[in-house]
Amino acid sequence: MDLPVHVQLDLHRRMVRIRLFEEAAGRLAESNRLPGFLHLYVGEEAVAAGVCGALNDDDHITSTHRGHGHLVAKGGDFNRMMAELMGKATGYCKGKGGSMHISDTSLGMLGANGIVGAGSPIAVGAAFANRYRGRGQVAVAFFGDGSTNIGAFHEAANMACALHLPIVFACENNEYGEFTPRDKTMAITDIVDRAAGYGMPGVIVDGMDVIAVHEAAVEAVERARTGGGPSLIEAKTYRFYNHHGVQNLGLKYRSDDEVAMWKQRDPIFTLEDRMIENKAATRDQFDAIWAELRAGIEAAIAFADESPYPTPDQIMVGVYTSMSGAN
Amino acid sequence: MADERKLAYVMAFNEAVKQQMEADPNVFCAGEDIGAFGGVFGTFGGLQAKFGADRVVDTPISEQAIVGLGVGAAVTGLRPIVDLMFMDFICVALDQIVNQAAKLKYMFGGDAVLPLTITTAGGGGLSAAAQHSQSLEALLCHIPGLKVVMPSNPYDMKGLMTACIQENNPTVMIKHKRLLGMTGHVPEESYSIPLGKGNILRPGKDVTIVAYARMANEALIAADELAKDGIDCEIIDPRTLQPLDTDLIVSSVKKTNHAVVVHEAVRFGGLGGEIASQIQELAFDYLDAPVTRIGAPFSPVPFSPALEQHYIPDSKTIVQGIRDVMARV
Ligand SMILES: Cc1ncc(C[n+]2csc(CCOP(=O)(O)OP(=O)(O)O)c2C)c(N)n1
Numbered sequence: 001m002d003l004p005v006h007v008q009l010d011l012h013r014r015m016v017r018i019r020l021f022e023e024a025a026g027r028l029a030e031s032n033r034l035p036g037f038l039h040l041y042v043g044e045e046a047v048a049a050g051v052c053g054a055l056n057d058d059d060h061i062t063s064t065h066r067g068h069g070h071l072v073a074k075g076g077d078f079n080r081m082m083a084e085l086m087g088k089a090t091g092y093c094k095g096k097g098g099s100m101h102i103s104d105t106s107l108g109m110l111g112a113n114g115i116v117g118a119g120s121p122i123a124v125g126a127a128f129a130n131r132y133r134g135r136g137q138v139a140v141a142f143f144g145d146g147s148t149n150i151g152a153f154h155e156a157a158n159m160a161c162a163l164h165l166p167i168v169f170a171c172e173n174n175e176y177g178e179f180t181p182r183d184k185t186m187a188i189t190d191i192v193d194r195a196a197g198y199g200m201p202g203v204i205v206d207g208m209d210v211i212a213v214h215e216a217a218v219e220a221v222e223r224a225r226t227g228g229g230p231s232l233i234e235a236k237t238y239r240f241y242n243h244h245g246v247q248n249l250g251l252k253y254r255s256d257d258e259v260a261m262w263k264q265r266d267p268i269f270t271l272e273d274r275m276i277e278n279k280a281a282t283r284d285q286f287d288a289i290w291a292e293l294r295a296g297i298e299a300a301i302a303f304a305d306e307s308p309y310p311t312p313d314q315i316m317v318g319v320y321t322s323m324s325g326a327n
Numbered sequence: 328m329a330d331e332r333k334l335a336y337v338m339a340f341n342e343a344v345k346q347q348m349e350a351d352p353n354v355f356c357a358g359e360d361i362g363a364f365g366g367v368f369g370t371f372g373g374l375q376a377k378f379g380a381d382r383v384v385d386t387p388i389s390e391q392a393i394v395g396l397g398v399g400a401a402v403t404g405l406r407p408i409v410d411l412m413f414m415d416f417i418c419v420a421l422d423q424i425v426n427q428a429a430k431l432k433y434m435f436g437g438d439a440v441l442p443l444t445i446t447t448a449g450g451g452g453l454s455a456a457a458q459h460s461q462s463l464e465a466l467l468c469h470i471p472g473l474k475v476v477m478p479s480n481p482y483d484m485k486g487l488m489t490a491c492i493q494e495n496n497p498t499v500m501i502k503h504k505r506l507l508g509m510t511g512h513v514p515e516e517s518y519s520i521p522l523g524k525g526n527i528l529r530p531g532k533d534v535t536i537v538a539y540a541r542m543a544n545e546a547l548i549a550a551d552e553l554a555k556d557g558i559d560c561e562i563i564d565p566r567t568l569q570p571l572d573t574d575l576i577v578s579s580v581k582k583t584n585h586a587v588v589v590h591e592a593v594r595f596g597g598l599g600g601e602i603a604s605q606i607q608e609l610a611f612d613y614l615d616a617p618v619t620r621i622g623a624p625f626s627p628v629p630f631s632p633a634l635e636q637h638y639i640p641d642s643k644t645i646v647q648g649i650r651d652v653m654a655r656v
C-alpha cells in the first residue's frame with residue numbers, strides 16, 4: 001500500500017464513475033430507452049481505471065466494443081456520453097456512432113470499436129505518431145482475450161515490437177468471448193504467453209485489484225515513455241453482466257456460482273474495504289463520493305433526455321471533410 | 328391454405344443446414360458461437376447437440392482463418408459451411424474470400440472444386456451503427472468466382488440455402504437481420520431453388536420493381552399502396568444476385584416499360600447501377616422513362632434511429648420513387 005492516498009482516491013473515483021455510468025445505462029436499456037447494442041463494463045472497472053490513471057491527458061488509447069469504461073476512465077463527459085447512447089445530437093458522435101463507437105479525440109480516446117481486434121493496429125499508429133512528434137506521449141491498446149485470436153492483434157503486436165514503439169497492450173481477460181469460454185478458442189491459459197513471441201515483456205495482474213493494475217501500468221507506461229518499447233499487461237477480470245444487455249444470472253454459458261464468486265471480488269468494494277482498513281479513507285467519505293457522482297449521472301440522463309435528436313439533413317454531414325463530390 | 332406449415336426465416340436456414348448435414352456426412356459448420364450457443368441469431372440452434380462438436384465447430388474470433396478453414400477443407404473434399412456473424416466482418420476475411428475462395432479453381436486451370444458456403448447476416452434497421460449494419464453485396468458480386476444469394480422470405484431461404492450447400496462453387500448466403508423472425512410457408516421436405524433464378528413476387532403490368540432481401544418486402548407494401556392509385560406493380564426478386572436472372576428482369580420491363588431498382592445498400596456503385604445498365608442495354612427501346620435506383624445515401628449507416636429511419640429506404644420511399652417514374656411519362 002505505498003500509493004499515495006490521493007492516487008488511490010483518484011483510481012476509486014474513476015471506477016465509481018464507470019460503475020455509475022454503466023449501471024445507469026443498463027437501467028435505461030432495460031426500459032428500452034437506449035437503441036442498439038450495449039456492452040457493459042461493470043466488473044472490469046479496475047482495468048480501465050488502473051491503466052488510465054497512469055496516463056497523461058494527451059496520451060492515446062484505443063478501445064473495444066466494451067468501450068464506455070475506457071472513455072470514462074480517460075475523463076469522458078457523462079452528458080455527452082449519455083446523449084450519444086440515446087442517439088442525440090448533443091452526444092459525443094452527434095448520434096452517428098452510439099455505444100460501439102463512442103470516442104473523444106480531444107481526450108486521446110480513439111474510439112470504441114465494433115470490429116474485434118481493430119483497435120490494436122490503430123494504437124500502433126498512434127504510438128508511431130507520438131514518437132514521430134517526439135512529445136513523449138504513449139498509446140495504450142485495450143483489448144479482450146478473445147481479440148487475441150484475430151490476425152490484427154498479432155500484426156499489431158509484432159509491428160509495435162519490431163519498431164520498438166511507445167505502446168502498452170492492456171488485455172482484459174474476462175475468460176469469455178461473447179458466449180464461448182476462452183478455453184474453447186485457444187490452447188493457452190494466459191494471454192501473457194503471447195508477449196514472448198513478439199519480444200516484449202508481459203505481466204499478469206489481478207484485474208480486480210486496481211492498485212495492482214495501476215502499478216503494472218505505471219511501470220509499462222514509464223518503459224514506453226522512456227524508449228523501452230512495448231509491454232503487455234494481462235488483467236484477469238470478469239464482466240458481471242452478459243456479453244451485451246443487462247442479464248447477469250441464468251446464462252447458459254456460465255454458472256451463477258461463477259458470477260457470484262467474481263462479484264465477491266468487486267474491484268470497487270475491495271478497494272474501499274482496504275482503504276478503510278488502512279485508515280486511508282472513511283465510509284462517510286466514500287458515501288459522499290458516490291452521492292456526488294450519482295448526482296452527475298442523474299443530471300446527464302436529464303441532459304440527454306432533453307437534448308434533440310439529429311435532423312435528417314445531418315446524415316451526409318461528416319462523411320468527408322468537405323461535402324463536395326458526395327453522392 | 329390454413330394447414331400450411333409455417334416456419335421462421337431463421338429456422339428455415341437451420342432446417343436446410345440440418346437436412347443437408349443428415350444427407351451428406353461431408354457437410355460441417357464452423358463459426359463463432361455457433362456450437363453450444365447456437366449462433367448469436369439462433370441460426371445454428373440445436374445443431375451441435377444433434378451432430379456433435381466435430382461437425383458444428385466453435386471457432387476462435389478469427390474470420391480470416393474461418394474462411395481459410397472452409398477453403399482448405401472444401402478443396403480437399405469436404406463441404407463446409409462457414410459463418411461470419413455480421414456481414415461487416417467479411418472485410419476481415421476478404422483475402423480468403425476474394426483472392427483465395429473465388430479464384431482457386433480458375434487459377435488451378437479449372438481443376439479445383441470448392442463446395443464452400445459462407446453464411447453471414449447483413450442489413451440495418453437495428454441501430455447497430457456503421458460496423459454492424461452494412462449491405463456489402465455489391466462488393467461480392469463484383470468478384471468472378473463467387474455466387475451471392477439474398478433471400479427475402481422463409482421459403483426462399485430454405486430452398487436457396489439447400490442449393491448453396493449442394494453447389495460446387497463458393498457461395499455467400501446473406502441473411503437479412505430484420506427478416507430473421509419473419510414466418511411463412513416452408514415445406515418440411517428438402518427442396519432447392521436453383522441459384523440464378525429470380526422470382527416474380529407479384530405480377531403487374533405498369534412498372535417493374537426489382538428488389539431483394541428486406542426491400543422486396545417493402546416493395547410489396549409499396550405495391551399495395553400504389554394499387555390504390557391504379558398503378559399495378561410487378562415485383563421481381565432476383566433472389567440470387569450473382570448470377571443475376573437478367574432474362575426475368577428484362578422480360579418484365581419489356582412488358583411494363585418502367586423499372587425501379589431498390590436496395591438497402593448505398594446507391595452509388597450498388598447493384599442498382601448494374602441492373603439499370605442491363606435493362607437499358609437489353610430493353611432500351613421498351614423504356615418509357617429512365618430506370619430509377621432507390622438506395623441509401625452515400626454515408627456510413629448512422630446509429631441514431633432518428634437518422635437511420637431516414638437513411639434506409641422503405642415502402643414510402645419506394646412509393647415516392649415509383650410515382651416520380653410514372654409521372655415522367
Ligand atoms: C471481427 C469481429 N468478429 C466478431 C465480432 C463479434 N463479437 C463482438 S464482441 C466479441 C467477443 C470479444 O471477446 P473479447 O475480445 O474477449 O472481449 P469481451 O467481449 O470479452 O470484452 C465478438 C465475437 C466482432 N465484433 N468483430
Ligand SMILES: [Mg+2]
Pocket residue numbers: 144145146172173174175176177178
Ligand atoms: Mg473476453
